[in-house]
Amino acid sequence: MPEAVATSTPCLGPYSPAVKAGNLVFVSGQLGIKDGELADGVQAQTRLCLENLKGVLEAAGTAMKNVVKCQVYLKNMDDFAKVNEVYAEFFTESKPARICVEVARLPKDALVEIDAIAEQ
Template sequence: MSKQVIATKSAPGAIGPYSQAIEGGGFIYTSGQLGLNPETGQFGEGVQEQTRQSLNNVKAILEAAGAEMGQIIKTTVFLKDMNDFVAMNEVYSSFFSEPYPARSAVEVARLPKDALVEIEVIVLKN
């Protein structure tokens, strides 16, 4: 099985030894996407803005791979504070329609760059 690196300037570049996404075996796996604006390198205010930007970054990566949000089969949401779940979920739900992807959401002690949210996805590439 071969693998292909997916990269775009429309999402923040990797801040370590990893790829924005990898395609292989009919799937695309994204690295966790923070809510960083790729043009400014800055976070938005609050968990809702960071969630929106994180998912826009995911969307840009998928577009670079020739895929779309509707092909996502699994998401993992990492939250700095589980008390932000409802606010995150309000924005998250605007990016998806039925059938919704499977999802895990977990609270973590700390995220890179002290982000409030990080989201990674698995896509079934048709």
């Protein structure tokens, strides 16, 4: 049976930060938010997205090295290279499969949102 993962940071809506199902952890989309505030700029937001993602994975008992797939949502595809620069710092051991799409709008008017699937 799926098991919700709790963290100390509240979600923006009625959902779990992550859900464990079998040996997989499905992490909800993470924004570049710290202490309720959105970071300035796409690189700072990307860094916080990934730091938040790392924290949720750790709460679920896994780690960044176990991520098998990420989905990256960008407000502007012109930021692709900037996002990749920061993203590469977090995935040094093995690089997960990934999709990156441009979207019309994200919660809190964020510039980037990242979710992931990881093994336990």
